[in-house]
Amino acid sequence: MKKIYLLCFLTVCISCNSQDKRALVGETEYQQKENSRFKDASKSPLDKKDLKNFKGLEFFPIDSTFIVNATFTKIVDAPIFEMATTTDRKPLYKKYGVLNFIINGKELQLTIYQSQSNLASEEYEDYLFLPFTDDTSGEDSYGGGRYMDVMISDINKDGTVALNFNNTYNPYCAYSDRYSCPLTPRKNHLDIEINAGIKVFKKH
Template sequence: MKKYSYVLVFLFSVCLNAQEKKLETSLEYQQKLNKEFADSTSSPLMEADLKTFKALDFYPIDEKYIVEAKFVKAKREKVFEMKTTTTRLPKYKKYGELHFTLDGKTFKLNVYQNIDLSKKPGYKDYLFLPFTDLTCGKESYIGGRYLDARIPKSDVMIIDFNKAYNPYCAYNYKYSCPLVPLDNDLDIEIKAGVKKFHD
């Protein structure tokens, strides 16, 4: 019985450390984003906003929004032109689907590959995961938010909504940003990641 208790304590410790590691990863990402926004050489902020910038407004990091999704690779998808906030029409293709559960409900998000970007060094396995949810236009940016991903080596992908960020268009009208496809509209509030910049 005593040995069994030790095993339970060990397993709990491992799980706790894993959770802390996930949360730390989310926090490190948010800190990195704040650093980029504060740096005039990498910030998308307009000059007036950069002068007063201190930090982006994030939802509190929540383990609930780090979900395990089943990845289903798309087959024979055609390349299409994704609409943007300008006349620019970058070429993308649907690379796969992510199926996951949140608050007892099942959801699906399409994940995309930018054709031109995939040809550049370091971006061969890069995937684009845009989404909208029920917080859009209220607490978060009306145009939706983005997540970055890499092609998984299995049929499982971790989605960390704590890393959701706004398109640069949310900060500066000079940018051209992809519009979130209607298929990626989630019928749930994703209270994680970056909130809208201005009220």
């Protein structure tokens, strides 16, 4: 009889844990990973009070309209410059290239950047930085803009690269004043609503 009780207890515990995990499940693997990372106190950018009440990040519904193939044009001999941030920190970046693409029949362009500090890291040397604002910024999405990671290795030989705006993320400054975040350059504003990816974080 004790074994039966023990088995029932373990089943209930497993069920509770499964429900807890299901509460963080997103529509995609990307959303699931983000929610899991934000729930982990050792990795989360959330302040303690927000982490305590954290249930999951809010995303726009997945929309294939915002998965596009962009034409990449590399900027040759671009100078290194100090990028403005939310603090006095001035990290070094370089304009890496220009991306041209179409969403809902509208021709759009973004400049993509390369962090100079990433060049010293084998883990991040392949990363490019794509910050942008759009007509949802300051309302449904974070006012300071959103970011997207693009890999150099993702750029095809024909000069195209896939951009998935469903996989955008907020700078850590959207969650806490403890961080210093690059400011989105004005030229990287999209005159269109990007109703995809991460939404503005609502603090508790």
